[in-house]
Amino acid sequence: MTLQFYAHPFSSYSQKALIALYENGTPFQYRFLGPEDEGTVAEWQALWPIKRFPVLVDGDRTVMEASIIIEYLGLHHPGPVGLIPEDADTALDVRTMDRFFDNYIMTPQQKIVFDAIRPAEARDAYGVEEARAMLDAAYRWLDGRMAGREWASGDAFSLADCAAAPALFYADWSHPIGEEFMHVHAYRRRLLARPSFARAVDEARPYRSFFPLGAPDRD
Numbered sequence: 001m002t003l004q005f006y007a008h009p010f011s012s013y014s015q016k017a018l019i020a021l022y023e024n025g026t027p028f029q030y031r032f033l034g035p036e037d038e039g040t041v042a043e044w045q046a047l048w049p050i051k052r053f054p055v056l057v058d059g060d061r062t063v064m065e066a067s068i069i070i071e072y073l074g075l076h077h078p079g080p081v082g083l084i085p086e087d088a089d090t091a092l093d094v095r096t097m098d099r100f101f102d103n104y105i106m107t108p109q110q111k112i113v114f115d116a117i118r119p120a121e122a123r124d125a126y127g128v129e130e131a132r133a134m135l136d137a138a139y140r141w142l143d144g145r146m147a148g149r150e151w152a153s154g155d156a157f158s159l160a161d162c163a164a165a166p167a168l169f170y171a172d173w174s175h176p177i178g179e180e181f182m183h184v185h186a187y188r189r190r191l192l193a194r195p196s197f198a199r200a201v202d203e204a205r206p207y208r209s210f211f212p213l214g215a216p217d218r219d
């Protein structure tokens with residue numbers, strides 16, 4: 001039975017899971033979540049009433065959360081590119097970095113974006129300032145971490161890099177990475193050159209006008 005993947009090409013967490021699917025050439029059916037796809041949207045909301053995507057369906061199994069989808073694919077549909085190290089202790093570092101990118105890059109970057117689409121009277125200037133401060137702290141820490149490294153954890157591309165790619169991609173649009181953080185910039189460029197992520201970025205190009213802060217003319 002074909003894997004069903006409920007997602008949208010412009011969504012950062014959808015891209016995170018797509019990288020894993022593309023890395024391994026895993027076959028799946030893209031269940032596109034657009035405003036014109038009411039039936040698919042209703043199916044997805046019934047599957048996951050929390051109303052967040054991506055969601056993966058494999059037969060009678062529904063898998064939520066991008067990190068868990070990637071772990072699930074590695075367990076049940078493995079391909080040539082293992083994204084979680086087999087050694088449990090080494091895998092802890094990969095998962096730590098995955099949490100770092102979700103919690104301290106993706107979350108504050110989403111805060112800035114979602115604030116921009118709120119009605120003016122409901123905006124949260126204080127929360128946005130906190131998000132910007134978190135991103136600066138995260139960029140600074142990551143810059144030290146990435147000095148001398150190719151990928152976020154260990155020597156191989158992993159779950160942590162799947163998380164990093166869309167997080168750093170959009171975070172640099174929302175709150176530019178300071179020029180002094182040259183290791184973060186170099187890592188972001190490596191991620192953009194990775195064919196799996198380059199494909200996800202290309203598929204999302206038609207939707208750039210949706211970016212509430214205005215997409216920059218690059219990347």
Ligand SMILES: N[C@@H](CCC(=O)N[C@@H](CS)C(=O)NCC(=O)O)C(=O)O
Nearest residue numbers: 011012013051052053054065066067
């Ligand atoms: N923790 C979830 C986050 C997923 C998430 O925030 N997805 C966004 C799209 S990138 C979403 O569902 N947005 C819908 C909304 O906010 O209404 C994961 O890791 O998959």
